[in-house]
Amino acid sequence: MDGHTVRLLDAAQWQGKFFNGDWVDGASSQSIVEPATGEPLTTIGWASPAQAAESARSAHSAQRKWTSMPYLHRADVFRRAAALLEANRGEVIDWIVRETGAIAPFAEFQIQGASVVLHEAAAMLTQSHGVMLPSDGERLSFARRLPHGVVGIISPFNVPLILSIRGAAPALATGNAVLLKPDPQTAITGGFLIARLFELAGLPRGCLHVLPGGADVGEAVVTDRHVSMISFTGSTGAGRRVGELASRHLKKVTLELGGKNRLIVLDDADLDLAASCAAWGGYLHQGQICMATGIVLVHEHVAEAFTQKLVQKAKNLRVGNPAGRDVQLGPIINERQRDRVHQIVESSLSQGCELLAGGRFDRLFYEPTVLANVRPGTSAFDDEVFGPVLSVVTFRDDDEAVELGNNSEYGLSLGIVSRSVTRALSIGNRIPTGLLHINDQTVGDEGHIPFGGRGASGNGGRHGGHANWDEFTQWQWVTVQDVPPCYPF
The missing domain is CATH 3.40.309.10 (Aldehyde Dehydrogenase; Chain A, domain 2)
Incomplete structure (x- = not known):
């Protein structure tokens, strides 16, 4: 699809709706307010916990279709999404400025960073997915990386485009489906923009869900049995609660938290x-x-x-x-x-x-x-x-x-x-x-660099580069041999 002829962000698309592969009515509606003026900017649909549970079931089913696609076709989805983002740069800058209160150069930085993340995700499809291992006898032994299944991503308001897409893109690239819960204050640039990019780029329906909502929707995502991993970015206090809840449900959780x-x-x-x-x-x-x-x-x-x-x-x-x-x-x-x-x-x-x-x-x-x-x-x-x-x-x-x-x-x-x-x-x-x-200040982030903190700044999880493989996949050991061995009993 030609990104130059597509209106990427049309408020009529999401009025009172959220995204589950289609644009569907939310359980309620919520206004997004422009912080610089205090005026309503747009209206979105809020998902309910029940709708989040339905999205988790749908994503669990759609994930199998996504992983069965040829890897080059999957890589093309990310490249097309990056092209759409670049082609609609001016429109996206305006939305970031108005929704988040960012100055235009910082909005441009977010677009550039998001584009890098998408191209890095495309490149992951042709990287090695495992290693050969030594083994006695006439058998093959190897370890391969497999997706978790469905990954829940909870992202914050401050740099919403990057902090949402840096989880969503590599999670999808490694074969997962994604439930994305953006901060409801920035649901457009932290969620619906990403939904539109992947919708227009050809991501199969149901592989990405964007679920604006309150804490109850976040809890529904964290606890749902169809969701195998949680990636959370936000305050240390909220991160502790998410970590505790995910751990009680025996889920992998990566926490990117605050800093002093x-x-x-x-x-x-x-x-x-x-x-x-x-x-x-x-x-x-x-x-x-x-x-x-x-x-x-x-x-x-x-x-x-x-x-x-x-x-x-x-x-x-x-x-x-x-x-x-x-x-x-x-x-x-x-x-x-x-x-x-x-x-x-x-x-x-x-x-x-x-x-x-x-x-x-x-x-x-x-x-x-x-x-x-x-x-x-x-x-x-x-x-x-x-x-x-x-x-x-x-x-x-x-x-x-x-x-x-x-x-x-x-x-x-x-x-x-x-x-x-x-x-x-x-x-x-x-x-x-x-x-x-x-000889530099403290703010710096590049899409191909592992990023994360220690102590109250996070649990050691990393986003970016090779670390994405560690976060969004799990190892499976495989052995293959022509004839089963003969055991003594």
């Missing part, structure tokens, strides 16, 4: 570059990224000069409606999240921290904020903010930097800025983290 990420600025760092790294890592997408820089650990000898540069950047960033394409920060996703951000700032100030920039909001637009005199035990140090707030913490020497870097239950991403790569790497080796960036 550190950027360490050593005393030999280029402070202009370090301040740029901090501002980008902390304020990109209003800080609503699991990898966002939350704490800047700065050597006390350069802390004052660095902080001045950071404050100047914070005060010069423009905040407003990203649809105008003339701002660097858009809105926080909703009032509840905005109020949580502000409560952490206010609590930190009452605990002795100092406000150097920001700390104010207009509707959902929160100013880029800098806090100083932050120490362990304050809200700004301990809590994941998920908003545009950077906390500056000073240290005396490398050992104290390591101590402060380790003073967290999280372990997702760490950046270190120094002219000495050896010194920076030595520090990084002493701080457990899923991602380590020398």
Whole structure:
């Protein structure tokens, strides 16, 4: 199908509906609100737990047809989906900007990342699916990777396109069917967009279901006997509940959770570059990224000069409606999240921290904020903010930097800025983290790279590259011989 002649996202397609291979009426309807304006953007159908159970049965049946298709035909589905996404780039950017509050360059980044994920998924179809093993006698012995069957994916609101498709595409590529429950605040770019891409690209009906809904629908997906694996991305608190529930049902579960990420600025760092790294890592997408820089650990000898540069950047960033394409920060996703951000700032100030920039909001637009005199035990140090707030913490020497870097239950991403790569790497080796960036900030993700955190940032699961095989398949040992052996009884 020619992606240039297709209207990819037509609100009439999903009014009051969800996707189970067809567009069907939901048990109820829900409005999606544009965070920058507070106005309704569109209306979607909410699935019920009963409808989620029916989707699980349907996906279980459709999965067998999908795996029986020739592998090159399956690979073509992903390539066509990528072509459709690229051909409709402008339309998708507008939806991401309006639904999520992202600035246009960040929306473009999501499209590029999603396209890479789709092409990587296509490539998986021609990769090795197993290994030959040594065996005594005249028999063949090998291990092959088989799909789980049906994979349930629960994705968040903040970067919905990438965080949904990075699970859905490799799960499908390895032969699974998928139930995708996007965050209902971003059900279009985190769910229905993906449904449309695969619908138009020729994915067999029933292999992908998109089920917007509340916590009851998420629980239905996690507990259904037809669903063999759960991939969850979201807050640490919600992830603990999902992990507990999936484990009670003896299901594989991979959890990609929150972070309180550190950027360490050593005393030999280029402070202009370090301040740029901090501002980008902390304020990109209003800080609503699991990898966002939350704490800047700065050597006390350069802390004052660095902080001045950071404050100047914070005060010069423009905040407003990203649809105008003339701002660097858009809105926080909703009032509840905005109020949580502000409560952490206010609590930190009452605990002795100092406000150097920001700390104010207009509707959902929160100013880029800098806090100083932050120490362990304050809200700004301990809590994941998920908003545009950077906390500056000073240290005396490398050992104290390591101590402060380790003073967290999280372990997702760490950046270190120094002219000495050896010194920076030595520090990084002493701080457990899923991602380590020398002379860069903490936000970075590429579709072919295994991605995941440690501790409260996740259970060690990984998305991307070869790790997708580990997540979305299971091993089966196979032996083959012409004549059965003769046993003594």
